Amino acid sequence: MSPLRSEVLPAIRLSRRAKLARVVAASALVSAALVSGPAADSLPQGMDGLVVVELRRLPPPPEPVEAGFCDHLLVEPGTAGGVEVAALGWAVTGEVSLGGFEVVSFVGGFEPGTSGSCRSNDGNVALFESDQLRWLVYGEKGASGRIGSIQPFEDRAIRIWGGDFLPQPVADLHVDASGAISLAALADEEQFCDGEATVPNIYGMPIAAAREELASAGWGPLLGILPGEPADSRAEALKAAGIYEVQSCSPTGFGFCSFRYSGQFSELSVVTVGEGAPSATPEVARYSVSCATPGVE
Numbered sequence: 001m002s003p004l005r006s007e008v009l010p011a012i013r014l015s016r017r018a019k020l021a022r023v024v025a026a027s028a029l030v031s032a033a034l035v036s037g038p039a040a041d042s043l044p045q046g047m048d049g050l051v052v053v054e055l056r057r058l059p060p061p062p063e064p065v066e067a068g069f070c071d072h073l074l075v076e077p078g079t080a081g082g083v084e085v086a087a088l089g090w091a092v093t094g095e096v097s098l099g100g101f102e103v104v105s106f107v108g109g110f111e112p113g114t115s116g117s118c119r120s121n122d123g124n125v126a127l128f129e130s131d132q133l134r135w136l137v138y139g140e141k142g143a144s145g146r147i148g149s150i151q152p153f154e155d156r157a158i159r160i161w162g163g164d165f166l167p168q169p170v171a172d173l174h175v176d177a178s179g180a181i182s183l184a185a186l187a188d189e190e191q192f193c194d195g196e197a198t199v200p201n202i203y204g205m206p207i208a209a210a211r212e213e214l215a216s217a218g219w220g221p222l223l224g225i226l227p228g229e230p231a232d233s234r235a236e237a238l239k240a241a242g243i244y245e246v247q248s249c250s251p252t253g254f255g256f257c258s259f260r261y262s263g264q265f266s267e268l269s270v271v272t273v274g275e276g277a278p279s280a281t282p283e284v285a286r287y288s289v290s291c292a293t294p295g296v297e
Contacts, residue, residue, distance in 0.1 A: 049140040050147075050160075050171055052181055058126060058133055061108040064089035070110035070118035073149070079104065081128030093120070094150040096158050099175030101127040101134070103158055105150040113165040115253035120163030123147030125173065127181065135181050137173065154191055166254060166273055166285060168203055189217070193291035196265040206281040207243060207259060207272050214261055219268055221245035222260040234275070243281070257282055266291045 067074055077083045077092045079102040086092050086106075094105040108122030123146050125137040137160070139147055147170075148163025158173040160183075174182045189200045200217050202210040211221070223244055234249035234257065249257040255275040261268040267290045272282035 050137060050183055051140055052135060052137050052183060055126075055133055055136040058085065058088060058136070060088040061090055061122065065091040065107070065109055067091055067110055069112040073110070073118055073120070077104070079128070080131035081126060081133065084128075084131060084133075085126060090124075093123075093148060096150050096152050098152070098158050098173075099177075100179065101129060101175060103127050103150060103173070105147065105160070107148065107163060117165040117254070119165050120146060120148040123149075123163045125150060125158075125160060127175075137183070153187065157187070159186075168285070192289040193265050197263050197268075197289055197291070199268065199287060199289065202270070202284045202287070205284050207238075207257070207270070207284060208241075208281040210270065210284050211243065211245070211259075211261075214268070214270075219261040219263050222262045222267065238281070241281075254285075255282065256285070 073091075073093055075082075075092055075094055077086045077095060079095050079097075081102045082092050082095050082104045085104050090106040090108060091110070092104060092106050094103075096103045104126045106124055106126070107120040109120075111119040111121065113119060123139070125147060126133055127135040127137075137147070146163040147160060148167050149161045150173075151159050151161065153159040153172055156174070159169050160171045160173055161167045162170045169186055172184050172187055174184060176182070186201050186203070189198050191198050198217050199219075200213045202213055205213065221244055232249050232251060234251070234255075235246045238246040238249070238257070243259070245259045245261060247258040247260055249255065254273045257272045259270040259272070261270065268287060269290070270287045271285050273285040274282040
């Protein structure tokens with residue numbers, strides 16, 4: 001039993017069960033032991049409906065998931081918990097180990113969208129000790145955000161990603177030394193290359209503002225176009241506005257643009273989305289770091 005406990009009145013406990021049933025199918029929760037868990041007080045806007053509950057039995061989805069066009073979002077489960085989740089009919093989207101737990105993200109369905117995108121429905125994150133379910137993270141009914149997948153965040157947390165057509169990270173999941181679970185807003189920065197490179201939290205920022213944050217963290221614009229990158233009018237407009245590091249922009253779909261930066265030990269690639277005018281600029285959707293030492297990321 002995890003040391004994280006909370007005393008709740010029976011009426012409150014039943015309320016928790018009712019809320020969770022709307023997410024993970026009421027039929028199998030009759031015998032589940034639910035105890036209210038910690039919910040972060042400072043989650044990003046739109047994810048304040050994220051909840052942690054203690055749970056011992058996971059029900060199946062209303063019907064087995066057919067990934068179809070969205071099967072590229074699935075992972076082959078390699079943990080006992082992931083295998084159990086998949087056997088119930090859920091679609092497993094991520095597995096990460098943290099603090100003695102095997103953490104599994106899974107969803108109850110997909111909606112295909114434009115440009116190869118997909119939106120996830122009924123997303124959850126389960127924490128297993130060996131093959132025993134201990135905790136579940138889910139979004140309350142009516143919350144504007146949705147859970148899509150998980151990824152390790154450095155070696156100290158798990159980053160929960162949203163499940164919309166253009167996913168963004170939504171919260172960080174922590175496990176302390178005693179095994180207590182907590183959710184928090186995204187860390188202010190992320191370290192790469194054995195701590196030699198630091199990227200500030202620039203998700204959702206207009207690239208004009210993001211590049212200023214990056215400059216403060218030691219990243220400079222990397223000029224010059226990669227071989228094979230075609231010239232386009234949006235990229236030229238951004239260059240005219242002083243954002244010289246733009247590489248290219250897509251004229252269709254989500255309007256992605258790519259940018260490159262250099263640091264002392266690494267290179268940084270940033271991708272934005274949207275067709276913001278140079279005065280507003282498109283917003284950061286994702287980034288990646290390449291370290292100078294081969295094999296270190």
